[in-house]
Amino acid sequence: MSKKTLVELDPWLAPHEPVIKAREAYVSSTLRRVLDGKSPADFALGFHHFGLHQTAAGWTFREWAPNATRLVLVGDFSDWQEREEFALQPSRHGEWSVDLPGSALHHGQKYKLRVYWPNGDGWRLPSYATYVIQDDDSVDFSAVVWQPNEPYQWQHDIPPAPNVPLIYEAHVGMSSEEEKVANFNEFTANVLPRIKQAGYNTIQLMAIAEHPYYGSFGYHVSNFFAVSSRFGTLDDFKRLVDAAHGLGLRVIIDIVHAHAAKNEVEGLGNFAGDPTQYFKAHDHPAWDSRLFDYGKPAVLHFLASNCRWWLDEYHVDGFRFDGVTSMLYHDHGLGKSFTSYDDYFTDDVDKDALVYLRLANDVIHAVRPDATTIAEEMSGLPGLAAPTEYGGLGFDYRLAMGAPDLWIKTLKEKRDEDWDLGELAHTLSSHRPEEKVITYAESHDQALVGDKTLIFRLIDKAMYWHMDKADPDLTVERGIALHKLIRLLTAGLHGGGYLNFMGNEFGHPEWIDFPRQGNNWSFKHARRQWSLRDNGFLKYQWLGEFDASLMKLIKTVDDPSIHYLTIHQHDHVVSFMRGDLLFIINFSPDQSQTDYALPAAAGSYRLVLNSDDERFGGHGRVQQDQRYFTTPGPHGDNVQAYLPARSGLILRRVD
Structure with a gap:
């Protein structure tokens, strides 16, 4: 792509071009002053x-x-x-x-x-x-004091950045089946091989920086350069990253630069009698935490150096920046819907935060050109994930945070036969023309206590009684079928990459609830019950097997374009092509379709994934390894297929 301005990339921004230019001038001039002749990489040392x-x-x-x-x-x-x-x-x-x-x-x-x-x-x-x-x-x-006689010796090369990041979001502490805080070494030995086998290529580790309160999920950081000692030593974490690289897995970490723990003795909350040394005078109104003052060069130096520290010292492959919406707006985006382009070009945008985010991405990509940066950002600020040379802030991806919200809304408010496939397809595939996004059906946010995972919304209490493979149950059958289709549509329509939270790929039951006074400091819900997926007698295995098979195909979907998108709302069928893969999904709860014609690129196709396969808990109504041939129609070439109710197919064009 030749160098273009944001307005050239998105003509709808034209009315706001003066504000865009003024902001770019502020960011550029501020960075020149702060860097004072240094490169971003040298500044961050x-x-x-x-x-x-x-x-x-x-x-x-x-x-x-x-x-x-x-x-x-x-x-x-x-x-x-x-x-x-x-x-x-x-x-x-x-x-x-x-x-x-x-x-x-x-x-x-x-x-x-x-x-x-x-x-x-x-x-x-x-x-x-x-x-x-x-x-x-x-x-x-x-x-x-950490100065061992024998520094850690790295064993493995860093894997190249994948064309399609398939991100396995994980928390080391809750990764054991035992009711305890797991450590880095246990995660390395027991969980890394699972992630590899599940077909993911990138691990996103949460809560790595030191945080005093375990139940904060790592969001209230006290010591920004310290690996959380509750999980092990510095070398233990290096060994984890090194072992992941040996398996071909990239490692990114959650980095929390939107705010900090208020703790004073072990944190930065009031370092030397001045609460504003690092922070603004007011706290975050919703998070009970301190807000970094991005207008101070010393704070920019501290945070930019923190980015480089993790790259240099621990060989991590990038970051998921937490709370970017809160950083971008003086009111932190609280209570806003962001329905108009006008919402992005008011005085509420914090220009100093724009400076820091541009600087952070400049530093990271200067030190590691192959590093991956992801913004957890819900407002959709134009330019956030555009290259800096185009006037963007430089993130490689933005999280498509509207996708899980729409799935929850659909499951809560609509009958199965009333699902709006057009709205679903549009939301899952839409993003700004200058950006790539990480699409997901659910993350840790949807699994926390007070919310529900998708499998729990679909199956609810039947999960406790009817998950044995030998126990037929209509509620569970519906839930398993839709769980697969939700992931098939979400991953198939991804806008750059896909994310899943640890255990959700096999429908991990119940919620996440860290030890706290309200649950009598219990670890019962702060762990992962891997045996449910492993024992071979439970239906969780079906979901895990399906997800692994899906990931093997999704990692090949690196064509940004979606072709032959067809939505037949009346029949509850949606189909589309990504590269040489044809996705066909029949969401109908009770209507199967015979010889159903759908547009496709001319050629011969082979069935490569079938959610109705008995291996995945289906009924086996579609012949495996079947061949399909296009035939001319009045509006182009078509493929005809048998589509069982609540099932999805992926066909690969072979010639």
Whole structure:
């Protein structure tokens, strides 16, 4: 694609061209001023300067605390007493530093900062701490000196970026069948092979950065450069990423730069007596968290460096940026519907957030040109996922957050025979002309307590009594059939990639509920019951087998165009072509179709996936490995097929 402006890519933006140009001028001029001649990649090396570092002469520690009057390193090495040789000295721009001899610190020692400011003082953890652990029998956290004698040696090359990311969204802690917090090593040994076998090519790991409250799902981060120690050590996480790469799996992580935990002792909430050192004066009205001030160059430096840290140190392959809508708008997009282009070009858009998001993508793609960045963004801001050279913010993909909402609305409000196939197909396939999107039927959001997974909406309490393969049940049969068709249509119409949350591919029962006071601190619903899919006697196996077969085909659907889209609302049939694959779905609850003619590219086709296959819990009404041949019709070539009720076929054109 030759270089074009956003308005050339989307002519509907023409009335707003003056605002678009003004914003671009602000972003570009601000970045020039902030970078001050440095490249984005070099600008994002704050972790080489700040924090604790071993040098040829010993150790150096640096911290940014412009409101502080005194800082002292305190830890095991000083018997937790303030000693003058560990006091930091101030320099310009609010920086503090101390040089120590090599014998002063050792790997594994705990430490903190004692910070003083006008009329106050307190314990703090360094802002660039790379390993933070919770003290035994205490709510306190300490930083840990991490300088092992033998640094981790990477074993595997990084896999190339797939044309179609098939993303397996996962949470390490809840990945065990046992009622506990699982660790990195268990995930590496037990879950990575499952993801590979299930046909996905990218893992999206949630809750990797340190967060004090486990039940926050990792969204209230306290230590942005630290791997969560509840899952293991730094090397344990490196081993996970390395093993994934060895299996050909890419690893992206959730990165939370929209807000931060309010915690002060172990977080950044009030680092040196100034709550606005990193943050705006007000908190997020819905999340009870602090909001980063993207107008401060030091904050841009901190966050951009955090992006590069995970790429350099842990070889991750990209990021899913959480809460981007909240970042983009001063009112955080709360209560807005965004039904008009006018909604995107008001003063409510935070121009400093635009600066940071452009900078973050510039940094990430400069350091790793093959990295993947995904915006969790529900407003659909034009240009969000357009290349920066076109005037976009540079995300590779946006999450198609309207898709799961529409599926939920359809299941809640419409009878099966009243599903609006046109609305479904339009929503699942639509995106702005300049962007690619990750499409999904449900993510962790739909599985959290207070909501319902799709399988639970479809089957409900019958799940507890009728999931044995030998137990026929009409409610379960309907649910399993529609669960497959929902995924078939969603994945088939993807706008760039597809996502699934851990366990949902086989219809994992019930909800996600982390240990909390309200459930008596139970882990019962904060785990994954893999045995339901594995034991061979339950219907969950059917769903898992179908999803794996579907993923093997979807990874080949890299043609952005959708051809021969046909919607026969009266017959409940939808069909379309992606590349050489012809998708045909009959959503009718009770009407099968014989010799049903549908438009297709001329040629010969072979059946490659049939949701009615007995292997997937179907009735086996379609002959496997069947051949289909197009015939001329008055409006073009057609394929004729037998379409059982509530079933879907994928045919591959072979010649």
